Amino acid sequence: MSHADPPQVAGLRLRWHEFRHPDPGAFRPQEPHPAAPGDAGASGTTATDDRSFGLWVLEDPDVLLDLITPEEYEANDERMPYFGAVWPSAESLVAKLLAGPRLDGVELLDLGCGLGPCGFAAAARGARVTFMDWEPRALEIVERSVLAQGRRLADFDLVVADWRKPPRMGPFDLVIGADVLYEERNAPAVAAFLGGHVKPGGEAWIGDPGRPHAIRFPALAQQHGLAFKGSERLPAMKHAIEIALQRYARE
Numbered sequence: 001m002s003h004a005d006p007p008q009v010a011g012l013r014l015r016w017h018e019f020r021h022p023d024p025g026a027f028r029p030q031e032p033h034p035a036a037p038g039d040a041g042a043s044g045t046t047a048t049d050d051r052s053f054g055l056w057v058l059e060d061p062d063v064l065l066d067l068i069t070p071e072e073y074e075a076n077d078e079r080m081p082y083f084g085a086v087w088p089s090a091e092s093l094v095a096k097l098l099a100g101p102r103l104d105g106v107e108l109l110d111l112g113c114g115l116g117p118c119g120f121a122a123a124a125r126g127a128r129v130t131f132m133d134w135e136p137r138a139l140e141i142v143e144r145s146v147l148a149q150g151r152r153l154a155d156f157d158l159v160v161a162d163w164r165k166p167p168r169m170g171p172f173d174l175v176i177g178a179d180v181l182y183e184e185r186n187a188p189a190v191a192a193f194l195g196g197h198v199k200p201g202g203e204a205w206i207g208d209p210g211r212p213h214a215i216r217f218p219a220l221a222q223q224h225g226l227a228f229k230g231s232e233r234l235p236a237m238k239h240a241i242e243i244a245l246q247r248y249a250r251e
């Protein structure tokens with residue numbers, strides 16, 4: 001599969017999108033990722049450095065809204081198809097991760113991963129990544145991206161699950177959630193999930209564009225054993241929306 005020959009997943013047309021560390025001085029070409037198969041080049045892999053990556057995104061994310069029927073919406077717990085876009089929180093978190101230190105040995109969960117941009121940024125920096133979302137199409141697209149990057153599926157965990165009823169998994173050194181507090185019901189559920197899935201000494205990072213439910217999140221997280229360590233402003237990226245990165249530590 002080359003990037004000039006995009007796949008379709010569940011009838012959704014995809015296109016290849018690349019993220020790159022914005023400072024070319026920090027760009028450090030490397031050998032292909034050790035996990036890449038020998039013929040990775042033939043698949044058009046871009047896993048040639050540790051500060052950039054590519055992934056499949058939807059050619060037209062709005063098509064998902066056209067596809068959803070009121071019956072499906074009700075049958076699927078009023079689930080909106082938000083997985084189909086790379087959200088501004090993810091853009092800013094990706095930039096932070098690509099600019100940050102190596103994450104070798106870090107067990108990381110991308111919670112509500114959507115198309116997986118944050119998890120792939122962490123993987124580029126060496127983390128062992130689990131992607132989790134309740135939307136099966138999201139994980140199907142993530143899987144295609146892993147393969148198109150020339151990486152091995154065995155090096156990732158892809159989990160389709162609801163964070164309110166998670167399967168046995170983790171705990172993790174770092175859980176990242178980009179824009180997961182967008183509905184009122186999400187905040188208590190995400191706090192409870194983090195309480196059960198961050199290792200002692202580990203951290204959770206929540207990237208948020210200023211949604212009202214994020215304001216009470218520190219108190220909710222505290223109830224589940226996570227101490228609020230502060231909020232960092234992440235620079236706005238393509239969408240010109242400044243992001244607050246809330247950091248929590250499990251003691």
Ligand SMILES: C[S@@+](CC[C@H](N)C(=O)[O-])C[C@H]1O[C@@H](n2cnc3c(N)ncnc32)[C@H](O)[C@@H]1O
Nearest residue numbers: 082083086087090112113114133134162163178
């Ligand atoms: C606003 S999108 C953010 C996607 C991605 N993190 C990003 O920033 O590009 C929220 C994501 O959370 C997922 N999600 C919402 N509720 C969920 C739940 N109860 N369990 C698991 N995933 C959920 C959605 O499917 C969606 O992919």
